[in-house]
Amino acid sequence: MKKIAFIGLGNMGLPMAVNLKASGYQVIGSDVVDTACQAAEAAGITLAGDAQAVVQDCDAAILMLPNGEIASNVAAGVLPDMPAASLLIDCSTIDVKTAKQIHKQAAKHKKKCLDAPVSGGVVGAENGTLTFMVGGDDAAFESGRPLLDVMGGKVVHCGDGGAGQAAKICNNMLLAISMIGTGEAFALAEKLGLDQNRLFDVVSTSSGSCWSVNTYCPVPGVGPTSPSDNDYKPGFAVSLMLKDLKLAMAASDEVGAHVHMGKEATQIYDRMSELGYGDDDFSSIIKQLGLL
């Protein structure tokens, strides 16, 4: 596999494309926004017009787009123009239903397909350490794996089409809930007069330990460096967490899953967004507990 079309060169897509190019692939990019195109050219990515133009002769096309509606439209536009036996990889975070529809469209056009959303944020994209959660059949997975290994530190084949998106929203729903719980525990400790570094020492090695405490503690100056030490600058913005929670709620409605805490977390992050904190890191929930 040599020629890769990369569609969507934003905060995540551009560093991913740059890593592919640096490891020897021929990467041809496309984006609809001028500033994104200029940044891509400045980073050494060759552009070749619109999405249909860049997929000509490609071995694989990678999408890194804002949402399911856009990803589905772009996929529908490029699939007929992609060469036979080429591979479509959608790395955008989108709803499970649309992801499955994209797999069906790809099958109709006899193209291989993976949904491969990521965890790890912009830093993971830059460092090539993203976690990829991948859905699709074994042949598509084996064909896409070398590309994902370049852009990621961990690649998990989660199951058939849509399974990657399912894993992504389950993980992020759990993360949202655990961060709210972490914020509440540290806020309660403060009110009880308990030193927060002592609480960290206890919880991080006890049954309450979790990523939200151990790696991403929302209290400034406590635990490893995290966005709380940088005035809650992202990191992972409230608006992105809210997007993922809404996808999780849509999926749970469709299958009738009981997600009591997931619903509560969605309302809490929705309220933070309404209050104007959409751009802050999601761990800033600890500062807003009294307002929600």
Ligand code: NAD
């Ligand atoms: P972004 O808005 O920075 O980038 C998206 C890019 O897609 C933009 O440059 C936009 O111009 C382009 N685009 C939109 N419509 C297009 C079209 N029709 N054709 C070509 N390009 C088009 O967003 P991002 O932060 O890079 O996120 C991309 C995806 O990754 C989203 O689905 C997001 O939920 C997911 N994600 C983001 C993060 C993060 O930390 N930013 C982490 C994990 C997952």
